[in-house]
Amino acid sequence: MRNCVNGRGGYDRVLMAVAAFLTISASQALAQSDGAHKSAAELAIEAAVPMPEPANVPPPTAGDFKLDNAGTTASISDAAKSDIKADIKPGDDRATDIKAPETKAADTKPADIKTQDSKPSDMATAPVKPDAAIPAAAPPAAAAAPAAEPAKEPVKAASNVPPADQPVADKLRELFSGKTLRTFDRKADRAAAEKFYAARDYAPVWTQAGGLTATAKGVIARLSDAASDGLNPADYPVPDFAAATTPDALADAELKLTASMLDYARQAQSGRMHFSQVSGDIQYPEHPTDPAEVLANVTTAKDASATLDSYNPPQKLYKELRKKLAELRGQGDGPAASPIPDGQVLKYVPARGKKPAEEVMDDPRVPQLRAKLGISENADDTRYDARVAEAVRRFQDSVDLKPTGVLDERTVRALNSPKHDRQIDTVIVNMERWRWLPRDLGAPAIGDAYVILNIPDYTLKVMQRGQQVWTTRVVTGKPGIHATPLLSETMKFITVNPTWNVPPSIIYNEYLPALQQDPTVLERMGLRLERGSDGQIHISQPPGEANALGRIRFNFPNKFLVYQHDTPDKYLFAKEERAFSHGCMRVQNPDQYASVLLNITEPNERWTPERVRGMYGSSEIDLKFPTPIPVNITYQTAFVDDAGKLQIRKDVYGRDATMIALLKNARGKDLEQVIAHAQPNYVRPAGNLPSNVNFASNSGYYPPGPSGPSFFERLFGGPPALQPPAPIGRRWQQPQQRQFYAR
Template sequence: MRDRSNNRRGYDRVLMAVAATFLTVSATSALAQDTPRASAAELAIDAAIPRPEPANVPPPTASDFKPDATGALPDTAKVSDAKATDPKTSDSKTSDSKPSDSKPSDNQPTEPSTAAKAVEPKPGDVATTPATDTKSTETKSTETKPLEAPKTDTAVAPPAAAPAAETATAPAATPAPATAAAPAAEPAKEPVKAASNVPADDQPVADKLREMLASKTLRAFDRKVEHAAAEKFYSARDYAPVFTKSGKLTDTAKGVIARLKDAASDGLNPADYPVPDFTAATSPDALADAELKLAASMLDYARQAQSGRMHWSQLSADIQYPEHPIDASEVLANVTSAKDASAALDSYNPPQKLYKELKKKLAELRGQGDGPVITIADGPALRYMPARGKKQAAVEMDDPRVPDLRTKLGITENADSTKYDAAVARAVEKFQDSVELKPTGILDDRTVRALNSPKRDKQIDTVIVNMERWRWLPRQLGAASVGNAYVILNIPDYTLKVMQNGAQVWTTRVVTGKPGQHATPLLTETMKYITVNPTWNVPPSIIYNEYLPALQQDPTVLQRMGLKLERDRDGSIHISQPPGEANALGRIRFNFPNKFLVYQHDTPDKYLFAKEERAYSHGCMRVQNPDQYASVLLNITEPNEHYTPERIRSMYGSNEVDLKFPTPIPVNITYQTAFVDDAGKLQFRKDVYGRDATMLSLLKNSRGKDLEAVVAHAQPSYSRPPSSSLPAGVNVAGDNGSWNSGPNFFERLFGGFGQPEPQPARRGQAQQQRRVYTR
């Protein structure tokens, strides 16, 4: 028994000695880890050296770790500290682990679990890279060799640890500070900016353009709509400049600049479209500023080329043309995308043939034409003496200068004749009138000097104002569905023309309004129908300015003239004349309703058409051959009906007949004191209404942008006179207690609205009626 106790005590002493030895070794190892040798660099080197794994030890399972170890990334600093103080970790760096040190638990599986793979970092990974993929720490074998990173479908494995042989030459990786070693989350990425199509050399200019166009203080564009159009245009191209590339002018810029500098050829003022100096623009700011200034000048040119330097309302209240402003966005897109920017910008000028012919003549007057200059030689005065009855024949002087004179004046008939006949004398008279010489028709020394004068300033100015008036007219003068047919009446030339398919179909003489308050207005309207046997509804201007004062002198004057006076319910006066041979409108009225209450019509006063100057009406236009005019228009709108002048005349009677047009015909009333005739000769006419001088004064002495503003004119107002103003004895149709409640004056004036059929005049009454002035 004693022996057993002694043996037991001896065994206990052996165990205690072993335990003491183990504790001593463990303490020594722990102290070794706390020595100054374990610096950060040395720990990093140690971490990069592969270590042998314990033999025949199954990998750890999830039960060996804290419950939240699978849901969070390991903190690199904490793992490093744990490995520096954990005896197991320290032993693995200095010696092989004993089997007893890593004995598995009874419930540990034989295959590694997914959770264990996700949290087991290798020493090298902890020291050099953030713990983003922990699958690479899975144990592949028990051999002492570097571990291979396993394949994964979810993340790219971190770089494998460097072999031990490379650590002698490769610089050691410095571990990150403990506060930034393991990011909690991936930093937020900045928004990806779309790739710019602007070349690198132009990007500074583009940036400046973006800044300038976004500024509310930008003064390059005078109109908000043009500023907005420019901003939209440049933003669509990432604000890349269009007129420069790498600081040099583009072909587009060269074309635009050439057109602006040649603006005078179209009768425009180049000073209104300044061209910036691109050669002095060396900085992005200067280039951007020049870019926008050129764009603004381009828009100004397009606008004035299309609509005119001055608005027609600046000139007079009796002008009414349709507006046709430019679309700034369309101009920017059209000109900058065209192969020939100059031609694209030039296309905003009037497209009509007569405008282009005036432009050519303007160049010739400025000495830029290619045609030969015809000079009339000095010589005796030439005159034409018309025949005086049967006893004295016409006198036609003969002179060798006459053929040149005919050519210079545009006389194509008998071009080689040396006779100074009536045609030559009339042409000389018109020329004298156009240059403010006494229109005698005699070719004297003053007339020869005027014909040969190299200085044509007055003629140049006249051509320019007429080119300006062409800009007011619609771009499409006619009705496209009937061969672009239209009517054009030129007041100073006293002629009316019917045009179709670009050619003259028919022409006739007209009588127009007298200068002053009875001037024929300028307008564009559509003729919708004609009226045969019209009733003349006297315009208010004639009623209140002429007929009512005449009634004060003679209360029976209207009755004797065959006119009917009525008082409407509102007390206003209405005077009319029934259809008939003596009607002031003649047999036909051509209706194109307008606010000026004017129209074209026949007249019983045929003798006025023989005069050279025919401004005698109250504003309406009297046509010399109305039956032919009506048949021409009807054959255009209804070609299958085969109207003839005889068929029109067969409708003459005492009842109104309206002939409606299936397609309305545009009517353009113009004022052309300078035009090119069919023979290609530049013709000048007397400025009967004095409008050329007024236009020139405005164009030369006013700012261009001010002239574009619309002027509101007060229209004439005719107040109804009190009933007491009518003298006793005046026969008023409505004074028997009934009031006229028929169509209003506008409807009466243009007819065709179902008014009661007028009573025919008594037999013989037409011969006794006096001639009545009409508009």
Template structure:
């Protein structure tokens, strides 16, 4: 029998040699894959740590594997994501345990995944570095940020850029367990730290609120209220939207209260709302919640939004008015300038003085502020004492009648008080009831609908001593309201804020520049009723010397055509030319000349009402105290001076003079265009403060004050945006066949004649099509009986 023992030993030696070689190479390669240290200091430390010898170790069983308890998986989904890694690691561990001949008690299923994560080439000649490359330094692991998830011996990681959190959390938690037995002591310390740090990456923390803790309940309630569609604190959708945007930007923190107490912003807004009467507004329109009684978050949130709603109501009405101008008359047209609710929130809440910021929505014009001051004086709130006129005998002044009868003046101790009450600065201490006092009394009587006799009787004394809510106060309030309709910028900024302002009840036109009056003249305005001069703001673009008068359709169809029925030759005798357009309409015009209804100059500011300013042959009307005689246009007393003033503002180097303007008079139209258009503001001021600081009143010739007072007292002008402007009246056009026989129609044999430009172009130049003209618009003057505006 053959002795096989030696052969067996030889075979065993071969197997052991092969196995040792294989295991050595495998271990070297495996450990080398985790090696990233290359500095001399690190290599020296690695060399000092012994490497365990290989041993015959039985294959691992299921009991050798422990559940990974160092990585806190936030949810089931993330736990599921790690299963493939565990399975792969289990297979890798079989090889690992055979190679190291040791069983690491804390080894995790993902050990070999951590080892295999980053292959590194290591020279076989450096076993010490390879053998110790799996060491995990506790300090390195503990200080690694949550996103740095790599094998334990890697000083730097690349996982910070990976958004998924589940895989990095598993790798970070299990990486320290991949170390051999001698390094196992460091694993319990190193593993929990990165696992804990990695948790925020898988579930981001909620951003901290900027709302103070004491205001958070109110903020939560504000969020709920603003999200509700049934919220009634704001009447308009754009205001509700602006409030939602404003409060959401501040995490719904209240702005008018803090910790249940009013802030300076809240106090300022409340103060302005309670003082609304000083600007002619009604404080009852802007209710102020009782913050003292608001003790719960619900009550504070409700009060917050109610005050915000009142703030927006005040700003809107202070800027645009308590009523819309279209509610008053169809012949009013001003540019809209509504508030921006978002801008109000930002402006008022960020201002140092919220009351002043809210007051800024009122008109800032000088004449408005002067009326506001006079309103306070009329209410007895002025700086000086309230002046009352004592009862007594009637006082009168009788003017002199030639040389035979001298003027009769009465003396009375009440006259000084009367002078103060009426704003007479001349001889303030005089007790003589002279002509100056009598004229002032007469003017006051006209303003309060008393017979203008100039006699100080009991009714006049009673009117002078009227209670606080008297006619004068009402008149001042409606005039302050009309100032809200006007643009905040009245003039053209690039020519010294120059503008024209015409006051209909005062029959006066003024040219303003740099805040001062440059020039003034008398005007004639439209008759009350159908021919009232409209209120508007437009820009004057040019003037026309030697204008052709194109009769407005309203005058043609309402006045001239009926006149032709009685006298077919009337137009010829008046110097007017009648033409028939292709569409059957009638056009009547008057050529330039001295007798032209427009005089020598027309001032053009194109508008829907077809009105303008112009010269007139009828100069005698300017001598009258009340001058409402036109068909709607405005006749200017000194047009040559007016033209030179405007031209010198727009072209200061051209040196226009009245004489130069008059030298252009002739039979051909001459247009002088303005490089910069000048705004024209036609107003209706029955109460104003004159240059001497005196409060003046004028007759309400068009009844505008009465209409506005009715709207204000009945609160019918609240919803401005829902108001639709009244339709302009229309005129009826009789059929062409209604022209009587004998009427001279321009064109061959009275045939159809295309008159060229439409009426609006004839009137103002080629600016486009106008809206249908109203009945009352028009302008005409009769040559000796020619009707004109």
């Protein structure tokens, strides 16, 4: 009998080879039949895709297969694998069934690759079982690559707006898309608001589901309390959100609150009026708000009220005025319009010692008194209690009466006097002027040092690190055309032994008429008269003890051609009111002033007044500061002194009166418009002089011809290309005779 067990191995090998061949052939036939059923578009797409070339492989033989150790698993030859791969098109799901060859360790060489052996370490190609490696036949629809679908419309991103706020957001989008929106007075405000809301899908920021947010409550609280900063709450109306019950009403209230917030921030920072509305001799650097920045800052702040309040001036002197305004209003800015009638003396006696109970008087005038003193609690109470007595005491102290807390005849007269209201107005306009000043008065590089000069108080102070370093008395300009201008500039250097170059205004208005009367007047005054070949006149006074500028000039170039300087007229400093100059500021102790400034800018040089005085002579000496020092010329008729007491000064230039009139007759946004004023004239004067006037010899002070330095250059020094500072926020006009140069 034939050994069937041994002969079976060859038979099995033949069957397996035939099965593999049939399977491969079926796969190829399936792919071909699949392509036959495809549409013309699908075939065109496949034709455009690069495909591997089909392999022309002969049918497998028994030698292509080898049994494993168990005699039950076959390994497919490399040629068969190539046939299978070539048959599967890119994108066909069957491609994932073909496993990549497993590589050996790093030392494996191409020569080492062979069919499976009994040692696993020698494997170069992983064994593949027929039922796992060869995919089963699948229906044509499953085997074919998915057909290309037509392009779809882009899907709109889901809105981030809560469903409850979506109707309001839709209305806001509609309002901004229209041209009839009149909520914002300024184009910049509307543009910033539109960009802000668009970035949040027009979701409201002040309400959520119709209720006020914490941010909105903070903003409303700040706007409602605008009077505490000397502003008018009526300028920043707060919409009635409680009455807004529809999406249209909520959207309208949303934008109105946004507009009021932007108006508040702008006026809190820059003022309700532009300084040019008051006078042409005021020039401060402008610092307008950025509406986009305001929206971002306030809406993302933890405390919206505090953030909005931060747009008010940060200076200590402003905050002290704010406190005094609150005190004044609490002592007498109540709604009662009629005067308090005379009556019995009212007083309050507290319980103390042997008196077990307080003594409280009753009077029908007390409700009116409460209103006058700003006491809103128990407004109809007729008792003269401890709270009323304390309010009376504070009021007495503010008007220089003995603070007894007793309502006597003198106190009643003071309460009925309009003087108290004038004090409030004065404080308010001084707070307004603080908004014009730079936010940073000093230079950070030198400890925030700066100079501040208060014209109505006739004082100059040097400040550093928030503390007063030095102070002195000054003489300022006369009222009228010689008024000292208000400005902020930087002092770049000081000049010891300065030459006084007489300003054109003084030459025209004073010296030329004087020469007509007395041709020798300038010579007797020690002044030099020179005339260029083009007929222009120059008058100067050489350095010396009798020089009109004294021994030192403090230079901070500005368009008004004013500066600070010494003076030989020392007696003027003893007067209480010291408005005597042509606009410049005369300093009482210039040698001390110079040493203080030099020690701030050059702390290692040890400048002393004696060292400065040792430089006095007949030649000009310029001492330049490594870091310029800011100089701020202010007009503070109301300020708080070091003792915490409110000080009121005479409105010597009428600035308060002008501003109060403007605010009380406010034309709204017109007060923020810039008014152009005549600018100083830098042309050197020319004119007819008497024939017997003596001219000085050509000393080089005044080069002939139009190429000589302008008066601005001659006054402040510097290179010939030095130009007068350009005005900020206004245009230049033809100069008039009104000048601000002075001595």
